[in-house]
Amino acid sequence: MLERCLDHIDTMTSELLDLQKNLVSIPALGPLNGGHGEKQKADWLKGRLESMGLGPVRELNAPDQSVPCGYRPNLATVLPGEDNSRTLWIISHIDIVPPGDVSLWDTDPYVLERDGDTLMGRGVEDNQQGMVSSLLLAKALKDLAITPPMNLGLLLVADEETGSRFGLEYVVREHADLFGKDDLFLVPDSGSADGSAVEVAEKSQCWIRAEVNGKQCHASSPEQGRNSLVAAADLILRSRALYDIFDKEDPLFEPPMSTFEPTKKEANVENVNTLPGRDVFYFDCRVLPDYDLDEVLAELRRMADAVEKERGVRIVLEVTQREQAASPTPQDSDIVVRIMKAVQKIYQVQPRPVGIGGGTVAAFLRRAGHHAVVWAKIEHTAHQPNETSSIQNTLGDAKVMAAALLGTD
Ligand SMILES: [Zn+2]
Structure with a gap:
């Protein structure tokens, strides 16, 4: 089942490009970053999820009078597994940071550019790489009619770049019912260039x-x-x-x-x-x-x-x-073990749990008692001019997610 899924993900480059092209073209800037919020991009994503057969999509709108529509959108959808009591959640954020000084860009930040394996545009890495990987996995499961052993949940949140008050913090506080106590959480928004760093703690x-x-x-x-x-x-x-x-x-x-x-x-x-x-x-x-x-x-x-x-x-x-730091995610917890095994299988590197200097959205989950891991294979061009992401990393990360969900044994 896993091998079929991995092979299928290898064929999904055109889907990946189409997703990135559309996502790059819709700026989603929070009001503190001088924008009108994430509504337009979230509406597009909701339509796309539904057309992929990944509905119903739950809208968890956080009221915010500082944007024209009056709310900041958060989207959740669950692809049912055999064991309905557990969900592997993959959480990515919809918002981006502004392009900054546009003269420092070689291309239009809101038009996707491709040079071989490299994609360029604002948001292609932060956080569309992780978001697209999770969407590719969900689509692969749909295409192949695979029912995973546990649910796959996709959560697309607003407001990550300016504090998450209207994003994951809001969802964890106001929609705690979304999550079960045995759920697993992956936040594909940071990591290392070789994919080995598995973040489980912060200062x-x-x-x-x-x-x-x-x-x-x-x-x-x-x-x-x-x-x-x-x-x-x-x-x-x-x-x-x-x-x-x-x-x-x-x-x-x-x-x-x-x-x-x-x-x-x-x-x-x-x-x-x-x-x-x-x-x-x-x-x-x-x-x-x-x-x-x-x-x-x-x-x-x-x-x-x-x-x-x-x-x-x-x-x-x-x-x-x-x-104050949340308690670290235990290194023997299911999500850590699954991600470590999956990284080793897909990228052939020795994964290592790490702690970082502080400040990821995983803290909101850890404080609520959930086990969360922050991981991606990532070049760290986020927030820079000429932000890039790798097609191979995006496909590879989708495979790691697949291996974590379906199991490597
Ligand atoms: Zn990010």
Whole structure:
């Protein structure tokens, strides 16, 4: 059954091209990215799913008054399997990011271009590669009249690029009935160029704004002021001790340790001969799931207190973004085992579970207690000008999905 399906997928290049051509031609930008949402592209997808015999398609519209139609569309459809109680869900996102500076593109970002194995256009990789792979698998099963051992669910979501509030987060919260407790989840939206990276965990993420208030004065008489830049530099250097305090390592992650990096620095005074009285800078922290972010914040606060005392400044620490990591998906869970076996069979590479620095939609699923894997064989040209994807990878990924669903034994 699997071999028949894999052979059939090899014949589906023209279907793949037709899907990509249509999907590229319909921009789906969220309002925060200056667009009108995903309705037009979702309507086209719904029609296509239905014409492929993959209906009924459930519409899970998230109300959003900032787009003309008043909602952000999410689509779900299930191809029934022999065991109706379990579903392998493949989740892809409909929205794209803007093309950016169009002069950096060699071609029109909204017209599909092909050069041999390479497709070019906004969205061809992110996330249409994964979406098209899942559609090809569903169509192959239909064409061959194969009933898979468990259900195959396709979930096409909105709003991935600007936070998922109207996308997967909404679906998991408002339509929890869609998912069974033994369901399996694959998010084909990140991975590695050889297909070996199987993402099962992520670090907690925390962004902190540090505002250092001293006293501005003429730089020739520093004793009359409090130099906020010196105090900021002091806090930055003290914060390096966070690496020693929270020093656990986990080889699953790359890099294996938590990271605490000062990043953005806002402008202070405009002229060289003024001693700054106010400095604002930011930390980007990626913390292993073992640690509570509150512990990190408390430690940084203690360091800020010491700087305040020593340098006579006041430091306000404000958390601007915070995401405590969800529990990792167990490496022996069914979805991880199936994807690892399938990757090995189709791509002949040694798959490895990995953790990443943070921030995929899998977290919404993991927090709800589901086992989710983020995987694709992908070149990582997403969000760049001249975004590309590989036809062979798209077909190959459809085969990995097929092997994960139908079983490799
Ligand atoms: Zn994406």
